[in-house]
Amino acid sequence: MLISEVKNNLGKLGFSKYEIDFYLTLIINGPLTSVEIVKRSGIPHSRIYDVAKKLSEKGLIEIINSKPRLFKPIDPRVAIQAYIEREKMKLESTGTSLLQNLEKIMENRKGDFYNIxxxxxxxxxxxxxxxxxxxxxxxxxxxxxxxxxxxxxxxxxxxxxxxxxxxxxxxxxxxxxxxxxxxxxxxxxxxxxxxxxxxxxxxxxxxxxxxxxxxxxxxxxxxxxxxxxxxxxxxxxxxxxxIPPVLKGRFYSIWSIIYRVKGGERVIVEGKSTKSGKLVRVEGTIKDKVIDDGVATLILETAKGEIRVGGMGARFEDIEAAYFEFPV
Missing domain, CATH: 3.30.870.10 (Endonuclease Chain A)
Known part of the structure; x- marks a missing residue:
């Protein structure tokens, strides 16, 4: 049962059947020659050296060039973990490169069908x-x-x-x-x-x-x-x-800030006018806040006077905010 589970786990790590049989034969018996491995594992003699080379490249065994040649397992508590870390790094590098190339391809796509x-x-x-x-x-x-x-x-x-x-x-x-x-x-x-x-x-x-x-x-x-x-x-x-005492940076949800504002904070708001639908950007000081029947509103004092700002979906305020930016 235990051997079966180990074989299954090694398979999940990408080992072939011959690599698993070769490796476990050494783990169970210790250093062996090619003849001994063939007898104990059933791996064809013609495959012994190429399988051994792959396991050596993975850092799991040492090939000792004696006469006869000897194959020796490296402590799996070190070797397996080192192998996993190398594979993680390779996968991370490959994944980063793949994502960069996919993003370039996506830039040239027709239609924004990823907004689903x-x-x-x-x-x-x-x-x-x-x-x-x-x-x-x-x-x-x-x-x-x-x-x-x-x-x-x-x-x-x-x-x-x-x-x-x-x-x-x-x-x-x-x-x-x-x-x-x-x-x-x-x-x-x-x-x-x-x-x-x-x-x-x-x-x-x-x-x-x-x-x-x-x-x-x-x-x-x-x-x-x-x-x-x-x-x-x-x-x-x-x-x-x-709860952090000071608001810094950008927030998209008005509910993220409405209970935290104390009044007097400087804020930049980008969004659109609820009357004209045009994009707007205003900067001002928070004068007050209103929470009424599930609706949150900020009242800003700006160079052009008092402005009422709501969050996404706002209808009754002056501005429907896309985000709120607090200078750092």
Whole structure:
């Protein structure tokens, strides 16, 4: 049973049947000659040397040029881990190059058919890292503490890049002090709910711990809906663990800032006029805020007078904001 499981795992790492049989024969018996390996493993003698060369290149065995030639296994506690790390680096390098080339191809595509939704046969945890890396300004995540701990490095790096990060954590993150020291907003919730991620205002993922798929969308309307759901259902029903005292950088959701503004903050707003539909950019000082019947509004004092600013979907204010930028 144990040998069968090891063979299965080696197969998942990309080893061929002969490589697995050769390697396990050495692990079980220690250093052997080619004749002894053929007798014990059943591998054809004509294949022994090319299989040995592949295992040697993978760093798993040593070929000793004695007479007769001897094949010796390297301590698997070191060799296997080193092999995995090399493969990770190769995969990372290949993946980076592939993504760069695919992005160039996508730039020349006709139509923006990527602004749609997909049901992805991937767990939420598998989609975290690539999407955290895509964040430029704002990132919102609700997940179990162990999931946050596994991608801690990526979250800290995003925070270092100036990304505003809000976490709703089911449990307490092991490295919460490292997160708060980088200005990451943290809320904790005892009762788990949905697994969610919103990247800027461009993409969102929703899933559940007990399923092996995720809903991934780049549809602007759905992303906006998930942003609202995140704040209304996740943040508002969680206990704040740490909230940064000062607003810095860019926020896409008005709900990310409405409870944090104190008045007097300078802010730049880009969006469109609710009357003319034209794109506008204003800069002013927050004079007041209004939260009424599920609608959030900022009142700005600008060079042209008082302006009322709402979030995405605003209809009754002067401006429907695409984002809010607080000078660093």
């Amino acid at each position: 939704s997909w049901v992805v046969e991937s767990k939420f945890s598998e989609l975290l890292v690539p999407n955290v890396r895509l964040a430029k300004h704002q990132l919102m995540i609700s997940a179990f503490s162990e999931m946050i701990d596994k991608v801690l490095g990526e979250i800290l790096w995003a925070a270092t890049r100036g990304v505003n990060i809000t976490l709703v954590v089911y449990g307490i993150p092991e490295k919460k002090d490292e997160l708060t020291s980088r200005g990451v907003e943290i809320h904790v919730r005892k009762v788990p709910s949905l697994l969610m991620l919103v990247v800027d205002a461009s993409a969102s993922i929703v899933s559940d711990k007990n399923i092996n798929y995720s809903i991934y969308t780049r549809d602007p309307v759905l992303v906006r809906a998930f942003m609202d759901l995140y704040h209304d259902s996740m943040v508002r029903h969680s206990k704040p663990l740490y």
